Amino acid sequence: MPVKSNYVENTSPMFSILSPSQCEEILLAAQEVLERTGVTVHDEEARDILKKAGCWVDGILVRIPSAVVDRALRSVPKRVTLCNNRTGSRDVHLEGYNAYFGTGSDTPFTIDPYTGKRQRSTKKSVSNACKVIDALPNLDFVMSLGIVQDVPLLISDRHQFEAQVLNTSKPIVTTAHDIYGFADIIEMCEIMAGGVEELRRNPFMTLYAEPISPLQHAWEAASKLILAARKGLPVVYTPCVMAGGTVPATMAGVLTQGLAESLSGLVINQSTREGSPFIMGGVFTIMDMSSTIFSYGSPEFNLLMSSLADLAHYLKLPMFGTAGCSDSNLVDEQAGIEAALSIAMTALSGPNLNHDVGYIEYGSTSSLEFLAINNDVIGMARRLVRGIKVNDETLALDIIHKIGPGGHFLSEDHTMKHFKTETYYPSLIDRQRYESWLESGSKTLFERANEKVKDIIENYEPDPLPKDVQQKIRAIVERSEQKVVKS
């Protein structure tokens, strides 16, 4: 075998939207926004922390000198690991170009897989969603895929978290109404992990918070950033911006202001406690100027999210991305198109923790069928990103010579050895011949997905949480319920 020299290999496709120079320019522009225009911070404690860190505070307006941003970028860890919530197994490594996929959280509505009706999400619907997520191999983490609305609303976050941990052992990205909800959820996690320190060492949960565009940090968001830093737990901070509405209509302007919002959150977090795990987020998209929706399927959304991933890589920050979602009001061709584009673009760009798989209706509704379908799309995208291996074994010149013109390779050992790993075999995507497809009932992808989802709901058993842990979690939920009743 010849020895090669100076051989450069793309072990995966090389993909980027922005060049390093463009990333640098956008970073510098975001720093200029923070230094010149500033952000408003609606939390006194956060303003104190920022002032101490060297920011200029004027009422609720805080201007952040570039040096403070630079310092935060240096102190933040470049990698965060999330674990299985039962075993503590370190499954999800948010670093480099690793792309993991999971669901989105608080949709007000969900499609009932049995009636096909769009209805308000409930504790039961969230439990079912988590079961389905747990059963699907290409989904790596969980968000609730629904707001629990059949319990007292003020403490629905505790119920939502309980529904999740009872039904899946995958890592959880959790929302909470405020820091009190957060505190209860963290307490549940500490019980599951077996202690404060254990949870910090092998976190299986990350908190979720978002600023309000343009350039505002509400009390809830700022206080969550501070609490996460104090607890030493990872936090996702994710501006949801819409071009032409809450950010400029130009893509570069969206990236600049969105990044400024993220970086100001980072500064609050790192100024509270240097080295706290922080995951940069962002759902960057356009406002559809006809319907005014926040689009989850536009090509600009894909461009922006991939550009943001380039920025995250440039900054070496773990990133929370978005994919597998749609503006369509039902799971149809459009939903398939939008999910395929966003998942393929995301897999190619490599943001780390990618949520909102399963969203339809511009994020207002969730569909378990769509989730099961996207499980296959993620599989396809992952195959694509594994790229083409080129070496003597895969070039197979000797096999080609052996078979020669006009032959076939079906019964070769070489084929047997490679066909399953070189090719992705989907589970719901159909490749039957027409006649076999007719015979098996001429089903559409949606119908097959619906069958699969119902099968999981009825027959799949997630790893059970130990009885005593279940009881302790229940106790916290009940405690919060009593507090609400009292007030």
Place this chain on the structure above:
Amino acid sequence: MSRSQYVRANYQVNATPQLKMLSDDQCENVLNGALEVLERTGAEIHSEEALEIFRKGGCWVDGNMVCFPSHLVEWAIRSAPSRIVISNQKGERTMFLEGQNVYYGPGPTNTYTIDPFTGERRRAKKSDTVRAAKVIDALPNISFAMDCGTVMDVTPTLSDVHAFQAMLENTNKPIIHWGFGIDQYQDIIDMAAAVAGGLEALQRDPFILLYSESSPPLRHSVEAIDKAIFAAKNNIPIVYTPCTFSGGVAPATMAATLVIAVADSLVGLVAGQLVRKGSGFVMGGLISTMDMSSTILSYGAAELSLLSAGLTAVARYMKIPMFSTGGCSDSKVIDTQMGIEAAFSILIAGLSGANLIHDCSYMEYGATSSLDLMTMDDEIIGMVKKILGGVLVDDEHLALDVIDKVGPGGHYLADDHTMDHFREFWAPTLINRLRFDGWKAEGSKTMAQRVKEKTQDIINNHKPEQKSESVLKEIQAIVDRAEAREANKR
């Protein structure tokens, strides 16, 4: 303001997204693999004329087996043009097959077609090609025509000629067309010359590309290779496209599948260049995987995109225009799967920078064509083109002054800057972004329903620009001549 990058040194811009499936070294390695296969293993050639051409060109010929010295193949790669400009039927130069320019279009010769009005899956008729050509003519993101199904209600051996006539009469876009054999190819070139105003005019500003398909691995039928020779003789560009699928007619590894595809394409290239140095050659490749469960050649698999992008990388490395695949599906109905597979392949093919991307009409693993799918693909291509446009980063688009003016808590909706730029957003026509209530009020339609309405509307109402009576008569005369010839053969 002095922030502008135009006064900054060493500033590099990604004007478009960058996708590279293989490094240059890997492309070279694959190409070397193909050269080694051609030199050592060789190819089986079933045409006497081709064997003679190869022998004279310096190949080692032993019966049907031809081995190609690498220097000859490398010479052929160098002698082929790196760019081919294709015109529309009015002689306007519209498709520049060079660099990473991307053009999308439908596919040829399906066994079945879906009737856009009844939904029935049936054999294609000449009237179906008429419909297809109208839809092609009307859709803005479809850049070239192919026949969208083998016409079965005409003299069987002339379905290529009839389909070509139907396309000439109903669209002015460039056409990539197949033919059974040399006689039919002559008919097709004659008809095209009639439209262009003579053979020389056609050669200078060709609006057709001939299409030929070999039978991998490394086997070239009389028809396939003779077409390559015929095209070169007539100085009309050809798409030479082996249909290579991993695990079946190529090893199960992707790299080896590329080797076979490149080697088979190069056989066609060498033949053409030996006949006429510098004749227009577009490297083809329907390249995918064989589904080992159903044995179909998959048109929806991730591997189709992966391999096509890989093959395009090698073609670009050789600086030969590339004919790739996208917008197709294994699904038997217009459903979510079709949306997924079409979008996935259109995106990756576009990012790969292949010049011609065909099969934006193929469903059921290519067995059936669907005009609805083509209409849907037109919308997907629109989205993908927006993505291919990338992100512009300059002072105007960074908009720092606008951000400062609006400040925390404001909004940009009524700002002049928004007014100036929001039209840069891609405007959907079939993709629906209505709010739930609005969508319900409009009848809760699926995308498939909206697509169907649009396709039917085009067929009913689109009026393609007509050619002159005299040209149409000339075309008809050529079809009549062909009919007489075929009747004689029987």
Place this chain on the structure above:
Amino acid sequence: MPNYYEEISQNVITGQLDRVKQLTQQAIGAGNNPVEIINQGLIPGMSVVGARFKAGQMYVPEVLMSARAMNAGMDLVKPLILTKDIPSAGKVVIGTVKGDLHDIGKNLVGMMLESAGFTVINVGVDAGPEKFLQSIKEHQPGVIGMSALLTTTMLAMKDTIELLKEEGLRDKVKVMIGGAPISQDFADEIGADGFAPDAGSAADLCKKLLA
């Protein structure tokens, strides 16, 4: 005499602020009745805009450009007429509820209502029941519009309605609500008079409520 009304109307539609100002000034100078300038020039232009937006032929920024142009014309004409003669489709108090800083949806509704001829009093974000109450007492609106983006804050809508009942003002004013987590059944549940899923339909809803 040039047809000022037609031209004003056309320029409102195309959102040409300077031209609308210029034409309105000319119309005033030529002695046209100010109320007619509004009723036959500015407002008809804007109602075309509203219809086109609804039909998907115009986009939000264009609508807002038109609204800006119309308002510039109005500002020139208003000083010339008695306040009670200024045509208004009705008065609406809008705000984002307590605990919620989300602004854009509410502002968009505000602008759309203004474009449709309503007089809008914007009480801003983080507005508690008292703030709405005070505003009702002060401005006597026909409708109040409350917006919420968070599931937790949407409960504050109910509090406002309860307060209005306590104060005996509930039947003096119509209540409409909107925002991402809001649905028709939630509106029914808390006893609101209407739910608008988006900014465009908010104007229609107001018209219906005040009809």
Place this chain on the structure above:
Amino acid sequence: MSNYYEEISQSVISGQLDRVKQLTQQAIDAGIDPVEIINQGLILGMSVVGARFKSGQMFVPEVLMSARSMTAGMDMVKPLILSEDIPSAGKVVIGTVKGDLHDIGKNLVSMMLESAGYTTINVGVDAGPEKFLQAVKEHKPNIIAMSALLTTTMLSMKDTIELLKEEGLRDKVLVIIGGAPISQDFADEIGADGFAPDAGSATDLCKKLLA
């Protein structure tokens, strides 16, 4: 005595050629009836493979591995028995029609038939009516199977059937056809006995026709 049949059958299923050879040799040495080795070991394993392929649990290369293992075992056993005792599901002549060089579909059918216990005679590609005729005369198959990938070459299938009629052999042999452009109605049109859309169903079709 170990259960050779079960083990042979299992090793055929998992496609372990060497193991099948070894076990078959041991079974022969242990004095087991060769015909039984075939019927209860090799063929039994292969029929499981066929069923699993049909239900999508096994893939083509795995089926072919199993077939290779089975054939290796057969090759060892066959010399020990009279040729008329060798179990065969039937004899099939198979080829791609004139003008067509496409090989893989036809070869796949052929391998699938062999796996299912048929004896196949492969006449290759570019096979005209005469070639099929000659093979029918020489091998006296139960079935001839013709494949075509091109719409032009499929017409040649009819020529073969016509020639068989002329030679008075049409009722001595069943004709099945397949390939991408072929459909049931084309089969009916040219008077074939059956149409198989894919390799898996070709086997079933043969079984049905010979039942």
